[in-house]
Amino acid sequence: MLETPRPTLLSSCAMAATAAEARFRVPYPNSRDRASRIFALDQGAAEAMYRITEDPWHGAHFLTVAPGAEGLDPEAAKADAVPLTKPDGSPAKLSDEVAGADVVVLLASAGTNEGAAEVIAREAWKQHTMIAALALAGGRDGKAVDRVVNALRPLATVLVVARDDDFIPAMLTALRA
């Protein structure tokens, strides 16, 4: 009969949990850079996002849904029909951006461009990519926030309603974007 394995040392948890033992935790990295794709769905979200795009991120791509996406029919639109721009103003293709992404973050302040948001989310689902959504509520009236939240709810695995735009860098830093 197989004997129940015992800890190598008596009271191993007591010793292992000390500050002294913490010094021996292996120093090697335990993850690789993530591919984070952040999409600002409207002008307000884009303005909040552009305030932080120059920060030192780890491979995050910041993208804005450009004018022309209003009224996009998600049923009919293909992925690359969503007009996207990079911070330098150059265009980006949704299919390229989402391919290989680890997380898609949707930022919204107005509840507009719902069709574009749905197409982005659909593309992320196809790639089995996690979707987090951040509704920026600061300084906006309750109805506007409800509109944003209702638009984002069906799309995201995690939905955060934040009162301050400075939660954007806090969240992206925490997620190693």
Add this chain to the structure above:
Amino acid sequence: MLRKEVNDLLTETNAGAPMGEMFRQYWVPALLARELPEDDCPPVRVKLLGERLIAIRDSKGRFGLMDEFCAHRGVSLWFGRNEEGGLRCPYHGWKYDVTGQCIDVPSEPEESGFCQKVKLKGYPLVKIGDVLWTHMGDAENRPPQPGWEFATVPPEQTFTSKRWQECNWLQAMEGGIDSSHVSWLHSGSLTSDPLFKGAKGNKYNQADKKPVFEVVESDGGLYIGARRMAEEGHYYWRITPWVMPSFTMVPPRGDHPVHGHFWIPIDDENAWAWSFDYHPTRALTKEERQAMMDGYGVHNQYVPGTYRPRQNKDNDYLMDREAQKRGETYSGIWGIAMQDASLQESMGPIVDRSKENLVSTDNGIIMARHRLRKAAEALRDKGVAPPGRVVEHQQVRSAAKVLPPDQPFKEAMKDDLRVRPGVKQTSV
């Protein structure tokens, strides 16, 4: 991931540290009322926020919390005689009242007034519910006394315990707002723990291990909603309130009492995990109270005569690999409280958050850290009082409910998430 300087800011709570000063803005639980059961009972050592203190109940039933050490030669007043309206040091007879004011120095002429020049640092200690609360900040900036529902319902409706947790307060508290671990770590307990089992909601928890989260800021902190699939396309929502700095509640199950916690720093490497259970509208049954005393639910068993859990790191938490294999417990550790504490203590005294890899479902934790940081910095830099000090912010409840898919919990459960005297908790 947190940078080291932010981790330090959030985890260090001694006087002068930003988070230490923030904790000193609140009334915090200091002792169980039953630790000072009668007038002139033995004094009790208390360590809070890195300060060594002594608690007494004097001859007139007045409570006090003061510096543990006699101003004369530094003797611990734990050895003192608590009698005739104060605590007398046994070494040379110096005596202190509940405020820490020295009221007798036998070697000095009474007329000299010398003793009036001696005062130990003292803090107020008030009894509300089963708990003695203290405020360790400036008296002129003292908030209203605590108004938490668990502490203000009639005594027969509530039960509170505390246990020593051997790690920093923040990693303990973060477990209280980490809704996604329940379907894993506590999965065995949902069917066996007398204070959890039998609720319909448990089935939703067990059937859907990939909840969807919604994190919404409240005036006092956060509401963290976790939704799982229920019947006919409906969602089973469980809402966890967090009130700054360290109050959390567990969403209820069936008609079981509602549980929650306070996570209070003892020092930077130890914390008190306060655990309460109450029912808003009825007395706890004899069986429920006994189960709590026996360590079920969010409570625990003790090393006799102490508040140290019976399962602790010195005995490897009585790890039972066979029970783990049989599926009785997911981690091999008995009891919900110690299932959490064992893992949190295994992170080390203060976890190095620069090495963690959070994912988007950790956004409740991310937002809580963000709000704590902002509040601590606003207090430090601008003197802004943090949220959670006023009774209005404390009038929260956890709740569980099945909702149609198009109803946001913040609106549909607005009333369920507030204290409503005489109305029972919203639960499934």
